[in-house]
Amino acid sequence: MDDRSAGGAELREALQKLRLLNRVFAAAAPTLYGVKRLWKEADKPRRFTVLDIGSGSGDVNRQLLRWADANGIDLLITLVDITEEACEEARLFFHNEPRVRVVRQDLFLLPEACADVVTGTQFIHHFADGELPRVVTSMLNASRAGVVVNDIHRHWMAWAAVWLVARVVSANRYIVHDGPLSVAKGFRAADWNQLRKALDMPTMYYAWRPLFRYVVVIRKKSI
Numbered sequence: 133m134d135d136r137s138a139g140g141a142e143l144r145e146a147l148q149k150l151r152l153l154n155r156v157f158a159a160a161a162p163t164l165y166g167v168k169r170l171w172k173e174a175d176k177p178r179r180f181t182v183l184d185i186g187s188g189s190g191d192v193n194r195q196l197l198r199w200a201d202a203n204g205i206d207l208l209i210t211l212v213d214i215t216e217e218a219c220e221e222a223r224l225f226f227h228n229e230p231r232v233r234v235v236r237q238d239l240f241l242l243p244e245a246c247a248d249v250v251t252g253t254q255f256i257h258h259f260a261d262g263e264l265p266r267v268v269t270s271m272l273n274a275s276r277a278g279v280v281v282n283d284i285h286r287h288w289m290a291w292a293a294v295w296l297v298a299r300v301v302s303a304n305r306y307i308v309h310d311g312p313l314s315v316a317k318g319f320r321a322a323d324w325n326q327l328r329k330a331l332d333m334p335t336m337y338y339a340w341r342p343l344f345r346y347v348v349v350i351r352k353k354s355i
Contacts, residue, residue, distance in 0.1 A: 140217065142304065142305070142306065143215065143217040143218075143306060144217045144220065144221055145302075145304050146302075146304045146306035146310075147188050147189050147217065147218060147221045148189070148221065149301055149302040149304055150188060150189070150191075151189055151191045151225075152301055153294075153298070153301065153311065154191055154192060157293075157294075157343050157344075157345075158342060158343055159192055159253060159254065159282070159345070160191075160192035160193075160194070160195035160196075160253075161195070161341060161342070161345075162253075162280075162282040162341045162345050162346070162347035163192050163193075163195070163196070163251055163253050163280055163282040163347070164195045164196060164199060165341065165347050166249075166251070166280030166281075166282065166347045166348070166349045167182060167196060167199075167249055167251065167280055168199065169280075169349050170248075170249050170277050170278045170280065170349060170351060171205075171249075173277070173278075173351060174248070174277050177205075177248075178204070178205060178206055179205070179206040179208075180200070180205055180206070180207050180208075180248050180249070181207075181208045181209075181210070181247045181248045181249070182196060182207065182208070182209045182210070182247060182248065182249050182250075182251060183209075183210045183212060183242070183246060183247035183249070183250045183251070183274060183275075184209060184210070184211050184212065184250075184251045184252070184253065185212045185213075185239050185242070185250060185251070185252050185255060185271060185274075186212070186213060186214075186239070186252055186253075186254075186255030186256075186258070187211035187212055187213050187218065187222060187253075188213060188218050188221070188222070189218065189221045189222050189225045190209070190211040190222040190225060190226065190232065190234070191225060192253050192282075193209050193211070193232065196209065197209070197229070197231065197232075200231075207231060208231055208232075208233075209231060209232045209233075210232075210233050210234075210235055210246075210247060211226075211232060211233070211234045211235070212234075212235050212236075212237045212239075212242070213234075213236065213237075214236065214237070214238055214239075215236075216236060219234050219235075219236045222234045239267065239270055239271070240266075240270050242270060242271075242273070242274040243274065244273050244274065245273075245274065245275065245276045246274050247274060247275060247276065248275065248276050248277045249275055249276075249277050249278060249279070249280060250271040250272070250274050250275040250278075250279050250280075251279070251280045251281075251282070252271060252279075252280075252281050252282070252283075253282040253283075254282065254283055254284060254314065255281075255283070256268070256281055256283055257283050257284060257314055257317045257318055257319065258317075261323075264327055264330070265327065265330040265331055268281070268327065268331060268350070269331065272350060272352055275352055276352065277351070277352055278335075278349065278350050278351040278352040279348075279349070279350040279352070280347065280348070280349055280350075281346075281347070281348035281350075282345060282346075282347055282348075283318060283319055283345065283346055283348075284314055284315050284317075284318030284319065284344065284345060284346075285318055285319065285320070285340060285344040285345055285346055286315060286316065286317070286318035286319055286320055287315070287318075287344055289344065290315045290318070290343075290344035291312055291315040291316060293343075293344075294311045294312050294314070294315050295311070295312045298311035298312065315344075319346055321338070321340075324336075324338040324346065324348060331350075333350055335350060335351045335352075336348065336349070336350045337349045337350075337351075
């Protein structure tokens with residue numbers, strides 16, 4: 133959703149349809165994998181905080197809440213997005229969930245060390261290649277334990293699947309246009325290696341995950 137010029141009802145409808153696409157393509161799984169990994173490396177604290185940047189509706193965080201319930205973790209999640217439409221959708225989606233708060237904020241203005249883990253799901257592909265080190269550095273500065281990035285594997289099969297499913301579920305131009313575009317702007321292993329070199333971050337781990345996704349985990353330090 134690089135072009136938010138229309139905004140308003142059209143963007144909010146797109147965010148609602150995106151929740152369906154996220155379920156179809158199991159979008160939450162890599163984020164959960166990465167958060168669990170950092171939680172374990174932090175010696176499994178009973179209280180844990182997550183800040184999800186570029187969160188949209190924040191729907192992928194439902195899986196984190198279920199995981200926290202199953203493991204007796206006092207989890208607090210902050211959803212951050214730069215658009216008011218996304219913030220409104222997130223507030224409605226989590227209106228009865230006291231463990232989730234929603235903040236309209238710019239990624240580059242986040243307070244330092246304001247959450248244990250900072251996550252970004254289907255977010256950093258919206259930036260140009262040259263901007264990625266600055267984006268991830270800002271996420272790292274806002275975290276205490278580390279960063280989890282969940283983003284798309286650039287592959288023709290993923291592009292074709294998203295192109296087809298997007299047209300089945302919606303005529304919304306954000307979904308029809310930006311879904312396939314997001315895949316085209318996704319990542320391959322060489323991109324993550326280049327980012328790791330640019331960041332000089334030997335603790336950066338990445339792995340391919342179903343369905344056509346990458347999870348990137350950057351450990352900062354123990355809590």
